[in-house]
Amino acid sequence: MQLIAPQGAFDLIRLPLRRNELLQPFDAADEYLLTHLAEQGLPQPDSRVLIMNDSFGTLALALSDHRPDAVSDSFLSRQATQINLERNGKTQDAIRLLHSLETLPEAYDLVLIKVPKTLGLLEHQLISLRGHLRPDAQIILAGMVKMLPASVWQTVERLLGPTTTALARKKAKLIFAQAIALENPPPSPYPVRYRLENTDFWIVNHANVFSRDSLDIGTRFFLEHLPSGLGPCEIVDLGCGNGVVGLIAAQKNPEATVHFVDESYMAVASAKENFAAAFGNDRKATFQVGDGLKAFESESADLILCNPPFHQQYLQGDQIALSLFKDARRVLRRDGEFWVIGNRHLHYHQTLERLFGGCAVVAANPKFVIHKTRKKR
Known part of the structure; x- marks a missing residue:
């Protein structure tokens, strides 16, 4: 799809790729921010610019x-940015891509932040700016009005300083933050830790991990029904989050090798820390940030466990789940099993039956259903 902005016309895609994609890889907040920058003559020629949470590389491009x-x-954001650079004739070194756990490499004159869905991630990012702002640095946050609760303003003012706003355009809003030297800046609360119920495991969660402060009810239900006694096998925790599902699967299957994969850098870092704390060097495991199972060999897993996300940032839909289900079908060995938990209203059984030729219910309660399906010979 094409974005027409004061900075030029750009051909953009969003990930995961789908045929006949109708969703835009940018929103009105991107357009508003780019228009504002052009109106203000920003960035200035010698400005050092930092962009945060640019979903598909629109702002960076x-x-x-x-x-x-x-x-x-x-990871999908990083991959989409690289693809969009190439589509528009830009070299890969036109943008320096950093992941969320890397230390910022320098100080900046202009910081542009697309407000993320997870307030904890925003908090982490604002804290990370300390010591990386040049004098008179300008900080602009952008988002859709309905996605900017009062807690966003309160967090920015608590961690940076006073804010002002511009009038909304096309239901998008800009927030301008003035960074001041706080006398007693609050320490970072991340990562957070809690004890996993009914175990001796302490769980570490970085700022952008789902259900950061406690075990969510869907995962709790999934853990109660995970298979055990499988012997030597390859288990994948797909979309692993903090890795609790793979951790308990490893405990129930002492001879298994467990592979953790997620597209969030913070999720995989959390999973790695949690597995090491639980088992030290006594168990085999791998940890990978990636686009689903794209980097896995075909027919290389015996069991894949998945609690798929049904949103991509603020957008709800089945595009992420469908991409993961297709990956699982390819990566499962013959007679391997794919276990999925989801809210009842998502009707995952329909997709699983279409892709795999059938599925069965492992367990269900009024809110969640656990399905399993087998890759047929």
Whole structure:
């Protein structure tokens, strides 16, 4: 799809790729922010620019002549940015891509933040800016009005300083933050830790991990029904989050090798820390940030466990789940099993029956259903 902005016309895609994609890889907040920058003559020629949470590289591409740094916790965001650079004739070194756990490499004059869905991630990112802002640095946050609760303003003012706003355009809003030297800046609360119920395991969660402060009810239900006694096998925790599902699967299957994969850098880091704390060097495991199972060999797993996300940032839909289900079908060995938990209203059984030729219910309660399906010979 094409974005027409004051900085130029850009051909953009979003990930995961789908045929006949109708969703845009940018939103009105991107357009508003780019228009505002052009109106204000920003960035200035010698400005060091930092962009955070640019879902598909829209902002980074439009500002690529200024060679910005772009920070994201999403592998898909990083991949989409690289693809969109190539589609628009830009070299890969036009943007320096950083993931969410890397230390910012320098100080910045202009910081542009797309407000993320997870308030904890925003909090982490604002804290990370300490010591990386040049005098008179400008900080602009952008988002859709309905996605900007009062807690966003409160977090920015608590961690940076006073804020002002511009009038909304096309249901998008800009927030301008003034960074001040706080006398007693609050320490970072991340990562957080809690004890996993009914175990001796302490769980570490970085800022962007789902259900960061406690075990969510869907995962709790999934853990109660995970298979055990499988012997030597390859288990994949697909979309692993903090890795609790793979951790308990490893405990129930002492001879298994467990593979953790997620598109969030913070999720995989959390899973790695949690597995090491539970088993030390006594168990085999791998940890990979990636786009589903794209990097896995075909027919290489015996069991794949998945609690798929049904949203991509603020957008709800089945595109992520469908991509993961297709990956699982390819990566499962013959007679391997794919276990999925989801809210009842998502009707995952329909997709599983279409892709695998059938599925069965492992367990269900009023809110969640656990399905399993087998890759047929």
